[in-house]
Amino acid sequence: MAEDNSYESMLCVKPEVHVYRIPPRATNRGYRAADWKLDEPAWSGRMKITAKGKMAFIKLEDKNTGELFAQAPVEQYPGCAVEAVTDSSRYFVIRIEDGNGRHAFIGLGFADRGDSFDFNVALQDHFKWVKQEGELAKLEATQSAAPKLDLSFKEGQTIKISIGNIKKKDAAGAKPRPMGGGLLPPPPGAKAGGIMPPPGGQQTAPAVQTYTAPLLDFGSPVPAAQPSADVWGDFTSAGSNSSKDAVKSGWVQFS
Numbered sequence: 001m002a003e004d005n006s007y008e009s010m011l012c013v014k015p016e017v018h019v020y021r022i023p024p025r026a027t028n029r030g031y032r033a034a035d036w037k038l039d040e041p042a043w044s045g046r047m048k049i050t051a052k053g054k055m056a057f058i059k060l061e062d063k064n065t066g067e068l069f070a071q072a073p074v075e076q077y078p079g080c081a082v083e084a085v086t087d088s089s090r091y092f093v094i095r096i097e098d099g100n101g102r103h104a105f106i107g108l109g110f111a112d113r114g115d116s117f118d119f120n121v122a123l124q125d126h127f128k129w130v131k132q133e134g135e136l137a138k139l140e141a142t143q144s145a146a147p148k149l150d151l152s153f154k155e156g157q158t159i160k161i162s163i164g165n166i167k168k169k170d171a172a173g174a175k176p177r178p179m180g181g182g183l184l185p186p187p188p189g190a191k192a193g194g195i196m197p198p199p200g201g202q203q204t205a206p207a208v209q210t211y212t213a214p215l216l217d218f219g220s221p222v223p224a225a226q227p228s229a230d231v232w233g234d235f236t237s238a239g240s241n242s243s244k245d246a247v248k249s250g251w252v253q254f255s
Contacts, residue, residue: 011056012049012122014115019043019060019070020107022093031083033091036107045069047108049122054130056123058082058094058108070096070106077123090116 018041025031046066048059058072072094074081085091091109110116 008050008052010048011051011126012047012118014047014110014119015063016111017045017047017060017115018109018111019045020091020109022105022107030086031093031107033085033088033107033109036091038109041109042106043069047119049119049126051126054133056126072096074123077127082123084120089113092116092119 020036020038021042022031022036043060046061046063048061050057050059054075056074056077058074060069060071061067062069072081078084081095083093085093085107090111090113091107093105094108095103095105097103110119
């Protein structure tokens with residue numbers, strides 16, 4: 001991906017920082033902020049961190065006018081452009097340049113540890129993004145250089161597809177479908193358009209015989225010879241016997 005070097009983004013802004021003159025490094029162990037005159041900063045102002053392409057810039061400006069005091073270009077972090085001291089998390093040593101090839105090392109300090117933390121994180125995030133962009137560019141270059149697999153059909157080339165578990169039906173052995181909407185044919189010997197009569201010419205009698213006589217006839221006595229015709233015969237005889245017994249015993253009979 002092409003980079004737009006004319007675009008400059010803002011990464012971090014701190015309204016108050018201090019600049020110190022630092023003595024030459026005595027040992028290879030690193031710088032110590034205790035060796036500086038922390039009560040007498042050489043300059044105080046505002047700090048900005050900007051990014052332009054892959055480069056980051058630490059800019060020290062005047063609080064009121066915005067005039068540039070010093071600038072430190074940073075190509076990588078951590079690196080020689082920005083180095084933390086060994087005895088504090090609020091102080092750093094940065095390498096400033098004047099644009100003519102001259103450079104100098106100065107001490108940079110923050111009044112609050114939160115500001116120094118933001119300063120550190122802003123630089124880390126920017127160069128993490130630079131690293132990811134570089135890996136992505138390498139991956140794209142590798143993919144573009146690799147030969148592409150051609151899966152297109154050549155002229156006259158065909159393919160054959162085999163689908164299993166499908167059996168062909170035998171057209172000669174197929175059973176014909178019944179005619180007439182699926183009805184079974186009549187049995188042999190049946191006449192068309194009618195029902196077969198029963199054998200021997202016998203007529204079927206009705207299953208139920210209608211009984212037209214009244215169920216109970218209280219007007220005429222029922223003969224004793226026909227017990228089956230009187231439905232209440234047993235109850236009548238029982239009632240007559242009980243009435244005779246009642247007369248004999250002295251009970252009054254009601255008619």
